Amino acid sequence: MRRVWRRGDEVFAEVALPEEVADAADAFGLHPALLDAALHAMSIASAEEGSGTPVPFAWSGVSLHAVGARALRVRIAPDGRGGVTVDLFDEAGLPVASVESLVLREVSPEQLAVREDADSLFGVEWVSAVGGGSVEADSWAVLGAGGGLLAEGGRVFADVDALVASADELPGVVVLECGPVEGGSVPDVVRGQLAG
Numbered sequence: 001m002r003r004v005w006r007r008g009d010e011v012f013a014e015v016a017l018p019e020e021v022a023d024a025a026d027a028f029g030l031h032p033a034l035l036d037a038a039l040h041a042m043s044i045a046s047a048e049e050g051s052g053t054p055v056p057f058a059w060s061g062v063s064l065h066a067v068g069a070r071a072l073r074v075r076i077a078p079d080g081r082g083g084v085t086v087d088l089f090d091e092a093g094l095p096v097a098s099v100e101s102l103v104l105r106e107v108s109p110e111q112l113a114v115r116e117d118a119d120s121l122f123g124v125e126w127v128s129a130v131g132g133g134s135v136e137a138d139s140w141a142v143l144g145a146g147g148g149l150l151a152e153g154g155r156v157f158a159d160v161d162a163l164v165a166s167a168d169e170l171p172g173v174v175v176l177e178c179g180p181v182e183g184g185s186v187p188d189v190v191r192g193q194l195a196g
Contacts, residue, residue: 013041016071061100140173
C-alpha cells in the first residue's frame with residue numbers, strides 16, 4: 001500500500017504489487033495480493049476510529065473490467081445498505097474492477113487471538129499411497145516415466161489418455177511424477193507439470 005486517505009465516508013488508496021511479483025499480474029484476472037492490499041484500506045480507516053477489524057463477509061455485483069493490473073487506485077464508499085462499494089482503477093484512471101456491495105463483519109482482537117490451550121482442527125498427516133501403505137499395488141498407476149515408483153508395483157502410463165484407453169477399471173490412486181527440480185522450487189515444477 002502506497003497511500004490511504006479519507007474524504008468524509010469515502011476511503012481512497014493507492015496500492016501496487018512489489019516488483020518481484022509484478023510480472024505475475026498477467027496470470028490473474030486481478031492479482032489476489034493486489035485485491036487484498038486494496039481491501040486493507042478499510043482496515044486502516046477503521047483502526048483510526050478504534051473499532052474492530054472489518055473482514056469481507058458477502059459480495060454482490062462483482063465485475064472485472066480489465067486484467068493484468070500491477071497498481072490500483074481504490075475508492076471505497078458506503079452503499080447505503082450497510083455495506084460498501086469498491087471501485088478499482090488503473091494508474092491511467094481506467095476501470096479494472098468494481099463491487100456493487102461488499103458486506104463487512106467486524107472481528108475483535110479477542111476473536112483473532114490464538115488460544116494456547118485450544119487444539120487445532122487442522123494438522124498435517126502423511127499417508128503412504130504406495131509400497132507398504134494401505135493402497136493395493138494394482139489399484140494405483142503412475143503417469144510419466146515411472147522412475148523409482150516402478151519398483152513398488154504401480155502400472156505406468158504415458159498420460160491420462162493412455163490410462164483411460166487401456167484400463168478396464170480406473171485405479172483408486174494416480175501418481176503424476178514431476179521431473180527433477182532444476183532452476184526452480186518444487187511448487188514451481190509441480191505447477192508447470194500440471195499446467196502443461
